Structure formats: C-alpha cells, structure tokens
Amino acid sequence: MGEHSDPSDTPSDNPSGNQGGNRGGAGPSNAPPRRPTAPSWLLAGLRPSSAPIPWAAVARASVGMAVPLAVGFAVDQPAYGALASMGALYGVIGDTADAYRMRIFHIAVPQLFGAVGVTLGALVFDRGWWAVGVLTLLALVSGMMSSIGAVASSSGLQLLLFSVLGAGLAMPEPWWVAPLLFLLGGLFVLLLSLLAWPLRGMEPERAAVAGTYRAVADLLAAAGRQEYDTKRQAVTDSLNVAYDLILARRAREHGRSEPLVRLLAQLNVVIPLVEAAPAAHLHGRPLPAAVPDAVRKLADAVAEGRTDRATEPDRPPRPGATSAERAVDAALRHATSVVNHSEPDPHNVDDRLGRPAALRVRARRATRDVLLSEDSWRYGLRLALCIGLSQALVSLIPVPRSYWVALTVTFILKPDYGSVFSRAVLRALGTVAGLVVAAAILSHVARGWWDVAVMLVIAGIVPAMTAKGYAFQTAAITPVILLLSDLLSHEGSGLLLPRFVDSMMGCAIALIAGYLLWPESWHTRIGDRLADAVEETAEYVRCAFAPAPDAADADAATGVGTGPDQSERVRTRRRIYRDLSVVRTEFQRALTEPPPTGTRARAWWPLLVAVERVVDATTAARVRVDHGAPPPAPAEITAIVRQLRELADGMRSSAVLVEVRAELGGDEKGVLAPLRQEVRGARAIASPQRRTGLTGRPTHPPM
Numbered sequence: 001m002g003e004h005s006d007p008s009d010t011p012s013d014n015p016s017g018n019q020g021g022n023r024g025g026a027g028p029s030n031a032p033p034r035r036p037t038a039p040s041w042l043l044a045g046l047r048p049s050s051a052p053i054p055w056a057a058v059a060r061a062s063v064g065m066a067v068p069l070a071v072g073f074a075v076d077q078p079a080y081g082a083l084a085s086m087g088a089l090y091g092v093i094g095d096t097a098d099a100y101r102m103r104i105f106h107i108a109v110p111q112l113f114g115a116v117g118v119t120l121g122a123l124v125f126d127r128g129w130w131a132v133g134v135l136t137l138l139a140l141v142s143g144m145m146s147s148i149g150a151v152a153s154s155s156g157l158q159l160l161l162f163s164v165l166g167a168g169l170a171m172p173e174p175w176w177v178a179p180l181l182f183l184l185g186g187l188f189v190l191l192l193s194l195l196a197w198p199l200r201g202m203e204p205e206r207a208a209v210a211g212t213y214r215a216v217a218d219l220l221a222a223a224g225r226q227e228y229d230t231k232r233q234a235v236t237d238s239l240n241v242a243y244d245l246i247l248a249r250r251a252r253e254h255g256r257s258e259p260l261v262r263l264l265a266q267l268n269v270v271i272p273l274v275e276a277a278p279a280a281h282l283h284g285r286p287l288p289a290a291v292p293d294a295v296r297k298l299a300d301a302v303a304e305g306r307t308d309r310a311t312e313p314d315r316p317p318r319p320g321a322t323s324a325e326r327a328v329d330a331a332l333r334h335a336t337s338v339v340n341h342s343e344p345d346p347h348n349v350d351d352r353l354g355r356p357a358a359l360r361v362r363a364r365r366a367t368r369d370v371l372l373s374e375d376s377w378r379y380g381l382r383l384a385l386c387i388g389l390s391q392a393l394v395s396l397i398p399v400p401r402s403y404w405v406a407l408t409v410t411f412i413l414k415p416d417y418g419s420v421f422s423r424a425v426l427r428a429l430g431t432v433a434g435l436v437v438a439a440a441i442l443s444h445v446a447r448g449w450w451d452v453a454v455m456l457v458i459a460g461i462v463p464a465m466t467a468k469g470y471a472f473q474t475a476a477i478t479p480v481i482l483l484l485s486d487l488l489s490h491e492g493s494g495l496l497l498p499r500f501v502d503s504m505m506g507c508a509i510a511l512i513a514g515y516l517l518w519p520e521s522w523h524t525r526i527g528d529r530l531a532d533a534v535e536e537t538a539e540y541v542r543c544a545f546a547p548a549p550d551a552a553d554a555d556a557a558t559g560v561g562t563g564p565d566q567s568e569r570v571r572t573r574r575r576i577y578r579d580l581s582v583v584r585t586e587f588q589r590a591l592t593e594p595p596p597t598g599t600r601a602r603a604w605w606p607l608l609v610a611v612e613r614v615v616d617a618t619t620a621a622r623v624r625v626d627h628g629a630p631p632p633a634p635a636e637i638t639a640i641v642r643q644l645r646e647l648a649d650g651m652r653s654s655a656v657l658v659e660v661r662a663e664l665g666g667d668e669k670g671v672l673a674p675l676r677q678e679v680r681g682a683r684a685i686a687s688p689q690r691r692t693g694l695t696g697r698p699t700h701p702p703m
C-alpha cells in the first residue's frame with residue numbers, strides 16, 4: 001500500500017485533466033502543433049475555488065459600505081462617508097470567523113490597530129524622509145506580528161496599511177477625525193455581523209461539531225476505497241476548526257456552561273470513530289452503509305441540539321467480527337449514548353487537546369516567541385526593506401497617488417497568505433481586470449447618490465470574489481478603492497493610470513526586493529518541515545505502543561518504556577495530524593511557485609502522503625490491539641521507530657537522498673504488518689524518482 005503513489009494523491013502535471021496525447025514522447029510528424037498554455041502554477045491561481053459564496057457576508061458588505069457613504073452624502077460630507085466606508089472595507093475583509101465571539105477579535109482588534117496606524121501615518125504626512133523612516137519601522141513591527149497568529153497577522157496588516165494611507169493622503173482636521181471615521185466604519189460592519197447573535201447563540205459551534213460528524217461519516221463510507229485519503233484530510237480540517245472554536249470559547253468561560261460541556265463531550269466521543277476508521281480501511285472491506293448513516297443521524301441530532309433515541313444502532317455486535325469492525329461498533333455505540341445523553345457530567349469532560357492558557361499568558365508567550373524567532377525577524381526585515389524602498393523611491397520620483405505603491409507591497413508580502421511570487425503576478429492581473437470595471441464606473445456614473453447605489457452592488461462582490469481566490473479578490477477591491485478615492489480627490493478617470501503604474505511598481509518591488517533577494521523564499525523549506533513531521537510520527541509510534549502507566553518499565557535497549565495514558569496518545573495523534581495539515585498547506589503554497597520550487601514540491605508530495613499513511617497505520621494497529629489483537633513485540637516497535645528517525649535525520653542532513661530499502665522484519669500476519677509496509681513505502685520514496693533536466697542529466701530535488 002505504501003509502495004506506490006496513487007495518482008489521486010499527487011498533484012497533476014496536466015492542469016487541463018486531458019489524458020490524451022503522445023505517450024512515448026515520439027509522435028507522428030504530421031501531428032498538429034500543441035497550443036501554448038499558461039504554466040500550471042499560474043493556472044492554479046487563476047482557477048476559481050469551489051468554495052461556496054458566503055451570502056450573509058455579501059449582504060453585510062453591501063450594507064456596511066453603502067450606509068456610511070449614504071450618511072456622508074446626507075450630511076453633505078461625502079469625504080467623511082468615504083473614509084468611514086474605507087474602514088468598513090477592511091472590516092469586510094476581516095469578516096471571516098464563524099463564531100460570534102471570534103468575529104469580535106477578527107474585526108474589532110485589527111480596526112483598533114488600523115486607527116493607531118492612520119494616526120501615526122498622519123503625523124509624518126508630507127514629512128519626506130521622516131515618513132520613510134517611520135513607515136519602515138512600522139513595517140518591521142507589522143511583519144513580526146504576522147508570525148503570531150491570524151488575528152495578529154490581520155492587525156499587523158491594518159497597522160501598516162492605514163499608516164501608509166495616513167502618510168500619503170491628506171486627512172481631515174482635527175487629527176482624531178480620520179481614525180474615528182475608520183473605526184466607525186469597521187465597527188458598523190462588526191455590529192451587522194453580530195445582529196443574529198442573540199437568536200443563533202452557539203449555532204456556529206454546533207454547526208462545526210455536526211460538520212465533524214458528517215466528515216467522519218464520509219470517512220467511514222470511504223473505508224476500503226480509493227477516496228479514503230481525501231476524506232481523512234477533510235476530517236482533520238474539520239476537527240481543527242471545531243476544537244479551535246470550542247476550546248477558544250472555553251478559555252473565556254468562567255464556569256462550565258452546560259451547552260458548551262455538551263458540545264465538547266460530543267466532539268470528544270467522535271475521536272474513537274476517527275481512530276477506528278483507519279483500522280477499518282486497512283482491513284480492506286467496506287463497512288455496511290448503516291454505519292455512516294448512523295453517524296449522519298448523530299450529526300443531525302448535534303446540529304439541531306436534540307436527543308434522538310432512534311439514532312441508536314439496534315443491531316447486536318456481529319458474530320465473528322474483526323477487531324477493526326468491533327472497534328467501529330464500540331465507538332459508534334459510545335458516540336450514540338453521549339449524543340443522546342441530555343445532561344452531560346460537567347466534571348467528566350476532559351479537553352482532549354488541552355485548554356488554552358489565559359490571554360495574558362498567551363500574550364507573554366507570543367511576545368517572547370516573536371522577539372526570539374529567526375523567521376519573525378527575517379520576515380519583518382524583508383517587509384521593512386520593501387516598504388523602505390517603495391517610500392524612498394516615491395520620495396525621489398514624483399509619482400501621483402504614491403501611497404498605492406506601498407499598499408501594493410503590503411498586500412503581496414504576506415507569507416501566511418500564500419506564495420509571494422504568485423500573489424505579485426495575480427495582483428497585477430487582478431488589478432488590470434479591476435481597472436476595466438472601475439473605468440466603466442468612473443466614466444459613466446455621476447458623482448453623488450448614484451455612488452451609493454453602485455457601492456451597494458460592488459461592495460457585495462468583494463466577499464463573493466474573496467472566496468474564489470486572490471486574483472478575484474483584487475479585481476473586486478480595485479473598483480471599490482477607486483470609487484472611494486474619487487470621492488476624496490475628485491479626479492475621476494484620472495485615477496486609472498496612476499493606479500496601474502503604482503500597482504505595477506509595487507509588484508516589481510515585491511518580486512525583486514521581497515522575493516528574488518531572499519533565497520529562502522524560492523528555495524522552499526518544505527523538506528525541513530516534513531522532516532519534523534516524520535520525527536513526530538516516530539515518537540507517536542513509540543507512544544502508541546508504550547505500556548500503560550501501571551506496567552513495568554521495558555528494557556532500556558528496546559526504547560519502549562512506561563508510556564502515557566490514552567488521553568495523551570489522543571493529544572499526540574491530534575497534534576501530528578494538525579502539524580501534517582500545516583505541512584500540506586505549505587506544500588500547496590509551494591505548488592503555486594514557478595520552477596524550481598513548484599517542481600520540488602510536486603516531487604516530494606508522495607512522501608507527505610506516505611507519512612500520513614504511516615500515522616493512519618499506527619492508529620489502526622493501536623485500535624486493533626485495544627479490541628483483542630495480540631500486541632506487538634517491543635523489538636518490532638523499536639525497529640519501526642529507528643527507521644522513521646533515520647529518515648528524518650537523513651532529510652535534515654542531506655540535500656540529496658537516494659532510495660532506501662528498509663529491512664523491517666517481523667510477523668507478517670501480526671498487527672504491525674500494515675505499518676511496516678507503510679514505513680517501507682516511505683523509505684522507498686524518500687528520494688523521488690530521478691528526473692531529467694534540461695541538460696539531459698538526472699536531477700534530484702533537494703530536501
């Protein structure tokens with residue numbers, strides 16, 4: 001199973017999906033010439049995402065940006081309305097959280113940093129090199145903040161964006177008017193996003209837990225089938241979202257709220273089902289349809305907040321069932337009993353991933369980590385260099401609307417948002433498309449109340465296009481920004497050419513000073529991250545089969561001693577799956593890079609899949625042992641752990657690894673036989689097959 005790479009697991013080299021064409025490399029001389037096509041990394045960014053359109057966010061964006069504009073016209077202060085609407089725009093961009101409490105953090109906190117930014121920027125407006133120095137320093141702070149987390153990253157982005165606006169755009173007097181207007185616009189969007197909170201309460205959290213049950217049902221339905229790996233990734237993502245929502249809320253609850261305890265209990269009992277799934281998959285026989293159907297009924301019960309005895313499986317345990325089937329049945333019955341229990345014990349619900357520390361503790365840790373992190377300083381300096389260059393350039397060369405150069409650089413240089421190279425190219429393309437729409441608006445719509453009607457339409461397009469991809473988001477934001485800029489400057493179509501020139505200058509600075517001059521940006525470190533994941537997997541194998549805490553210590557030579565309890569094993573496994581999910585995201589970003597980075601990521605993809613299968617096989621073996629299968633010998637565990645650690649060490653110490661045939665002995669009918677097979681497969685593809693480069697010589701993609 002681990003010896004081959006399934007085509008569905010490896011990104012296709014043929015973006016069109018066409019499997020035809022010449023197979024041997026030599027076709028007939030009269031074959032029609034191949035049409036030139038765009039590179040796959042570019043097509044990946046231009047292909048719209050299949051994510052659904054968030055219609056509620058579309059409605060909030062339309063109202064949230066049009067109303068401030070209408071108020072501005074009503075009081076004969078259209079410039080004030082434009083500034084408030086601009087603040088609302090960045091509230092719309094930050095309106096990404098599902099849970100209501102999280103929306104406060106995702107919208108309000110960045111808006112506060114934005115207000116600080118516009119105040120600091122206004123202090124150095126038209127101050128020449130003072131503005132260059134201040135914005136460069138703020139860029140350093142903003143870049144370092146981006147390594148903390150999603151809210152901090154958004155806050156750092158708005159701190160820098162609004163400081164650039166304040167330094168490049170004349171703000172109304174007195175000084176507090178502009179930051180107040182920006183804040184009011186963003187807080188109005190926040191108010192709209194919280195209107196349904198009293199009615200919907202914990203519905204986002206319930207929906208996340210129910211979504212996890214449905215993802216697990218799909219996983220169980222895929223057991224023994226080719227689509228299993230894809231469904232398992234969906235379960236990992238769903239569990240990440242659900243635990244983040246539930247545990248983040250518990251960190252703010254001073255007591256054990258019964259609805260929250262109930263949701264956490266329901267989420268915890270899905271874990272045995274997740275663990276039993278790989279055992280059923282490796283067994284190779286699809287589960288009866290009644291099993292995933294029962295889990296889907298549980299999902300409905302969770303989503304509706306009800307108990308339903310009809311969802312309990314009424315069949316007795318099947319005689320002669322395998323250990324994997326017994327594990328699935330036991331996990332399903334346990335989940336059913338907990339979901340249908342109307343009064344969960346608040347003192348018998350553990351936080352499987354651990355409760356978050358207090359906010360002040362997390363803030364102190366984040367500050368320490370940022371100041372001591374090499375990656376944080378590297379990105380901060382990288383962003384500071386680009387902002388400093390852009391501001392210095394426009395100080396030496398008269399460029400109309402020069403602040404757009406730095407704004408473009410800020411949007412592109414977001415490492416947590418994707419590939420810098422691809423974002424620069426996609427932003428250029430999206431800007432051109434947006435300028436076409438803006439040209440039609442500025443040339444045909446009379447300034448005044450018609451702008452409100454136009455804003456009502458184009459503002460709603462922003463969240464709709466954001467869900468489709470970065471190029472689409474840029475194309476949607478460009479006409480919005482130009483309409484607001486026209487209300488502030490009254491230049492009309494004269495804004496189009498400066499916008500194009502400034503955006504292209506910003507893209508060029510980001511590509512040269514923010515990408516090409518930093519080797520780590522185009523020599524991806526996915527090999528290092530994957531090596532860390534392999535090391536964690538080796539520890540998980542050791543942890544999964546360690547004796548119970550009350551067992552005698554094993555011989556030190558075996559490497560298997562007294563181990564943690566089941567809760568610790570669950571936490572270890574969830575941590576590995578979460579880390580592998582992060583690595584997979586890094587791979588996806590690397591795939592959007594041009595060669596050689598994208599080519600290397602594509603070559604290493606099968607190894608990532610193999611490591612995920614090793615974790616699955618480990619979990620399956622542990623489940624089988626828990627349900628009656630003979631436990632493995634300590635020597636077998638030691639051999640597997642050693643092979644995985646050798647693989648991780650080799651990935652860190654060598655730029656080129658050759659294929660390694662792992663000699664793993666053991667009982668081929670024992671519980672660890674599938675795991676050994678997966679480890680052999682991982683070692684066999686540790687160095688991807690040799691590829692012929694342009695020189696005709698075999699090449700090995702470095703780690």
